Amino acid sequence: xQSVTQPDIHITVSEGASLELRCNYSYGATPYLFWYVQxxxxxxxxxxxxxxxxxxxxxxKGFEAEFKRSQSSFNLRKPSVHWSDAxxxxxxxxxxxNKLVFGAGTIxxxxx
Amino acid sequence: xxxxxxxxxYQVTQFGKPVxxxxxxxxxxxxxxxxxxxxxxxxxxxxxxxxKDFNNEADTPDNFQSRRPNTSFCFLDIRSPGLGxxxxxxxxxxxxxxxxxxxxxxxxxTRLTVL
Numbered sequence: 001x002q003s004v005t006q007p008d009i010h011i012t013v014s015e016g017a018s019l020e021l022r023c024n025y026s027y028g029a030t031p032y033l034f035w036y037v038q039x040x041x042x043x044x045x046x047x048x049x050x051x052x053x054x055x056x057x058x059x060x061k062g063f064e065a066e067f068k069r070s071q072s073s074f075n076l077r078k079p080s081v082h083w084s085d086a087x088x089x090x091x092x093x094x095x096x097x098n099k100l101v102f103g104a105g106t107i108x109x110x111x112x
Numbered sequence: 113x114x115x116x117x118x119x120x121x122y123q124v125t126q127f128g129k130p131v132x133x134x135x136x137x138x139x140x141x142x143x144x145x146x147x148x149x150x151x152x153x154x155x156x157x158x159x160x161x162x163x164k165d166f167n168n169e170a171d172t173p174d175n176f177q178s179r180r181p182n183t184s185f186c187f188l189d190i191r192s193p194g195l196g197x198x199x200x201x202x203x204x205x206x207x208x209x210x211x212x213x214x215x216x217x218x219x220x221x222t223r224l225t226v227l
Binding site for chain 2: 034036041042043044045046049088090098099100102103104105107
């Protein structure tokens with residue numbers, strides 16, 4: 001069965017510092033991978049997605065993610081974090097039947 | 113702008129009093145989803161519609177029902193809300209694509225409080 005692991009429940013970074021959020025997936029075939037962001041009290045917004053091709057994917061708000069098949073990972077990165085990036089981030093893998101399987105999420109705190 | 117709209121944004125109901133949450137979309141997507149999300153947890157899929165075909169998750173309680181009268185609208189009915197049903201309810205849509213290839217677009221959610 002498909003699964004997604006986000007090992008870090010909380011991460012705190014200083015404004016202007018770089019960020020990497022980890023995501024590991026389990027899926028038998030070529031995965032379709034997504035990163036979503038959720039601000040408090042809001043719905044989920046898609047940051048970026050990977051279907052095939054270039055393993056380094058660029059997204060909105062200056063985020064990027066790299067697909068590494070050998071490590072079953074799809075880590076999210078940003079070179080310089082802004083206070084407005086504080087939110088919860090969800091990694092997801094496309095499963096059968098039009099479904100997504102979400103990780104448990106990582107809460108990002110940004111300190112000034 | 114094409115979007116997913118949820119009404120109301122906040123809903124308060126009493127224990128056992130039926131409640132209906134509404135979702136509409138202007139994206140003309142085939143698939144509509146309802147998720148339940150409790151505090152600091154991942155969204156949990158309750159069910160989804162592929163066109164008019166209803167797909168219930170195995171662990172969704174019978175207390176939760178859904179209707180999709182047309183492509184644009186989808187409703188979540190909670191027949192007898194319990195305290196444990198207090199949560200954020202998210203509606204999402206996607207084009208058909210199989211195996212989750214197509215991204216899901218989420219509405220802003222409805223925060224349900226049960227008194």
